[in-house]
Amino acid sequence: MEKPKDKPEVEVSDAALRDLVGYNMKRAFNVVQADLARTLEPFGLRMLTFSALSMIVENPGLRPSQLAGALSVERANVVVYVDQLEEAGWVTRAPSETDRRAYALQCTLAGRQVYDKARAAVRAHDRRMLDGLREVEIAAVKKALMRIEGLG
Amino acid sequence: MEKPKDKPEVEVSDAALRDLVGYNMKRAFNVVQADLARTLEPFGLRMLTFSALSMIVENPGLRPSQLAGALSVERANVVVYVDQLEEAGWVTRAPSETDRRAYALQCTLAGRQVYDKARAAVRAHDRRMLDGLREVEIAAVKKALMRIEGLG
């Protein structure tokens, strides 16, 4: 049997995987995720705490279980996000008027201020990620992504 | 001060996040990842072990450190993937001819067979994810994803 040669200098090919949109999506998303984390870090936010804060700003009085549904995460994990946002003084847990088990999540003035700044930074990050793409291409990407999401 | 109302029945809006391509990408990728995991599970493969196997099939004699670079993961994690592939009898660690520290990764006949079947299933999964999109749109998505990846 002939010995297997190793490839110390030759370029590694991933052509078979490149065919797959999922592979390209994972690699692109890794880049986006890393850049977004760097973008949010100065604000003391992470991807999911920023998303949660955004949801609370957009939907005042939102309840944790609704937040879990909107973010597609478990209720148990939402507790951690809200804890962090509450400790930072950006979100409050007000008692619900209609259900004594539930809370109405509200964002504070400080929360609104950090959100506005973080949102501007995130939008700049998003534009950076799309740099060099034409509007029609961006639209195609958004449409495709939302269609894919709808399959799940 | 007026009491905060909660929103027990109203639909939760994520419009601010929907503007961001990164948010749409994360949600779409979650769907893709879940479907891919279901697709690979019957073969005893996961996303990264399938990717590793594909790389080894495409690049016989590949070395673990090269595999780490190609997959953008740490060398230490590659050990785990190769361990799994080796235990399943799909990949062998042959001694390198040129460097006694290194291994030349080879896929076995059984490895090639499971790869061919898994690859067909993954390609079907990929087509399923793109169902309803036109060729031009798919091309735009691929181009955009590769461009975004190039920023990292």
Place this chain on the structure above:
DNA sequence: CTTGGGTAGTTATGAAATATAACTAATGAG
């Protein structure tokens, strides 16, 4: 040849994200 800095693979470990199970308190239908 020898010596020292760097590299390949491995191991052990830690950090972070995410999921599961069980608990308390409250709701709401019958």
Place this chain on the structure above:
DNA sequence: CTCATTAGTTATATTTCATAACTACCCAAG
């Protein structure tokens, strides 16, 4: 009132991924 269900929480397990340190080895300078 009773009881199955739900909201929020807690504790815990799992998984993923990165870091540090180790051995064996390579290689180039002296």
